[in-house]
Amino acid sequence: MSDYAIKTTNLTVEIGNNIILDNINVEINKGDFVAIVGPNGSGKTTFLKALLNIIKPAAGEIKIFGNKLDEIEPGDIGYVPQIKTIDRSFPANAIELVLSGVRARWLGVKTREEKKLAIQMLSLVGAEGYAKKQISELSGGQLQRVYLARCFASNPKLLLLDEPATGVDLVCEATINEIIEEYNKRRGVTVLMVTHDWTAAYHHTNKVMLLNKQLIYFGNTGEAFTELNLMKTFSHLGHKHKVTFGLKSYE
Numbered sequence: 001m002s003d004y005a006i007k008t009t010n011l012t013v014e015i016g017n018n019i020i021l022d023n024i025n026v027e028i029n030k031g032d033f034v035a036i037v038g039p040n041g042s043g044k045t046t047f048l049k050a051l052l053n054i055i056k057p058a059a060g061e062i063k064i065f066g067n068k069l070d071e072i073e074p075g076d077i078g079y080v081p082q083i084k085t086i087d088r089s090f091p092a093n094a095i096e097l098v099l100s101g102v103r104a105r106w107l108g109v110k111t112r113e114e115k116k117l118a119i120q121m122l123s124l125v126g127a128e129g130y131a132k133k134q135i136s137e138l139s140g141g142q143l144q145r146v147y148l149a150r151c152f153a154s155n156p157k158l159l160l161l162d163e164p165a166t167g168v169d170l171v172c173e174a175t176i177n178e179i180i181e182e183y184n185k186r187r188g189v190t191v192l193m194v195t196h197d198w199t200a201a202y203h204h205t206n207k208v209m210l211l212n213k214q215l216i217y218f219g220n221t222g223e224a225f226t227e228l229n230l231m232k233t234f235s236h237l238g239h240k241h242k243v244t245f246g247l248k249s250y251e
């Protein structure tokens with residue numbers, strides 16, 4: 001059995017004539033909490049979609065827990081998409097959304113055991129108070145919590161999060177990041193979190209990928225956010241700007 005959760009070898013992704021990911025080689029250990037940080041258009045979401053087998057590589061190989069993507073059990077990977085991509089008009093409540101992750105479909109009659117599981121998962125993320133609310137009634141932060149509960153309910157080995165705290169207030173952002181960090185530590189689940197916020201990465205994760213089509217840095221969080229690494233990641237191609245980088249406080 002492999003010791004790594006994710007291994008990419010010469011991973012290249014092209015959309016049209018554009019190279020979105022260029023020769024990415026990375027090995028992520030089981031139990032790591034990895035922040036994927038980079039500017040808009042750097043390939044962060046594309047990297048997650050390649051792991052999910054939604055986007056096919058132009059070259060290279062991806063293995064998850066030592067297996068090819070078509071050999072992965074569907075329940076082994078949990079995914080929380082960007083909030084802006086979610087259809088909030090679908091006529092379902094929070095409990096039904098959570099259980100759709102267990103059954104992999106929208107369901108009709110719910111058993112007592114299923115309802116109990118859904119409430120337990122919502123409680124885990126501090127969302128039990130709006131279990132019966134319709135999706136359309138939830139705020140962005142509430143919906144993010146419900147989607148986390150949905151992933152937790154399937155007991156995944158790998159959790160992929162695409163900007164889970166974007167669009168919520170600072171207090172809610174900190175809480176969501178703390179929930180994810182606690183889940184990672186308690187369950188030993190491997191977590192990859194796309195974020196624009198390197199402060200969240202610095203405080204909550206143990207590994208960082210700095211990505212701008214190419215892999216700029218992968219390693220320990222404490223060594224990631226040097227001025228040089230951030231300039232390489234966030235400067236425009238072909239020229240640089242004088243920028244001072246820093247970390248914000250949640251207090």
